[in-house]
Amino acid sequence: MADALKRKTQLFAILSVVSNVAGNSALTHGMMHLGRAGDTPIDLFFALFHPWVALGVLLLIVWTLSHMALLSWADLSYVMPVTAIGYVVTAFAGRFVLGEMVSPMRWGGILLITIGVVLVGRTAPASATLDGNSK
Amino acid sequence: MKWLLVGLCVVSTVVGDVFRSLGMRRHGEISDFRPGAIGRALRAIALNWMIFVSTCAMAVSFFSFMKLVSIAPMSFAVPTSAITFIPETLLARFLLGEEVSRQRWIGIGLILAGVVFISQ
Numbered sequence: 001m002a003d004a005l006k007r008k009t010q011l012f013a014i015l016s017v018v019s020n021v022a023g024n025s026a027l028t029h030g031m032m033h034l035g036r037a038g039d040t041p042i043d044l045f046f047a048l049f050h051p052w053v054a055l056g057v058l059l060l061i062v063w064t065l066s067h068m069a070l071l072s073w074a075d076l077s078y079v080m081p082v083t084a085i086g087y088v089v090t091a092f093a094g095r096f097v098l099g100e101m102v103s104p105m106r107w108g109g110i111l112l113i114t115i116g117v118v119l120v121g122r123t124a125p126a127s128a129t130l131d132g133n134s135k
Numbered sequence: 136m137k138w139l140l141v142g143l144c145v146v147s148t149v150v151g152d153v154f155r156s157l158g159m160r161r162h163g164e165i166s167d168f169r170p171g172a173i174g175r176a177l178r179a180i181a182l183n184w185m186i187f188v189s190t191c192a193m194a195v196s197f198f199s200f201m202k203l204v205s206i207a208p209m210s211f212a213v214p215t216s217a218i219t220f221i222p223e224t225l226l227a228r229f230l231l232g233e234e235v236s237r238q239r240w241i242g243i244g245l246i247l248a249g250v251v252f253i254s255q
Contacts, residue, residue: 064193067155068155068159068180068186069159069165071155071156071159071160072159072160072162072163072164072165073164073165073166075156075227075231075233075234076152076153076156076223076226076227076231076233077223077224077227077228077233077235077239077243078233078239079156080152080219080220080223080224080227081220081239081242081243081246084217084220084246084250087213087249087250087253088253091253103255105252105255106252106253106255108249108252109248109249109250109251109252109253109254109255110249110253111249112245112246112248112249112252113245113246113249113250113253114249115242115245116241116242116243116244116245116246116247116249117242117246118242119238119239119241119242119245120238120239120242120243120246122238123236123238123239123242127233127234
C-alpha cells in the first residue's frame, strides 16, 4: 500500500514538473515570438490562439490538475520541495537544448537542489490528516 | 516597486499553495482515474471555495512574477520567489499539521541554497 502510494506520488510529481517546465517554456517562446502583443487585454486574448501560447496554456492546465491531485494525498511540505527539481530540469534544458553556458556555481546549485530533493523524496509523502493532526 | 512585487508574489504564492493543499485535503485522495470519476472530481473541486481562493491567489502570483521579471533580472526574481519555501514549510507544520522531519528541513535548506546558486 505504502509502495503504491509512493509510486503514484512519483508519477504525479514527474507529470507536474515536466508539464510546468514545458508549459512555461512554450508560453515564453510563444510570447517572445509575438513580441509586444501582450500589451493590452485584447492582445493577450488573441495571443491565446498562437500555437505555442495555446500549447503552453494547455500544459499549465495539466500542471495545475496534476499538482492538485498530488496535494489530495501528499503533504505540502513534501510536494513543494520535491517539485523544485524543475529548477534543475530548466537548467539542463538551457544547457543541452538552448546551448547556454552553465557556470561552476550553477552546477553547484544543481547538485545542492538534487541532494535536497533526494533527501525530501526519501521521507513518507503523507503525514497529516484533515483535522490537522499528524498520523 | 521591485520589493512590493516580491512581497505580492511571495504572499500570493503562499496563500495559493496553502489553500490548494487545504482544499484538496478536504476533497480527499483522488484514486479513481476513469474519465467519469475525473469529471465528478473536477465538478466537486470547482465548487470548493478554498480552491477558488487558491486559484485567484495563483493568478495574482503568476502576473506579479511576470511583472517582476520584466523590471528585474531573473537572477534576482528566481531566488527571491524561492523565499516562499520557508513560510510554506512553517504553515505546513503549524497550520496543516504536517510532520516536518529534520531530514525534510535539511532538504528544503539545501534546495533554497541551490536556487540562490543556480540563479547567479
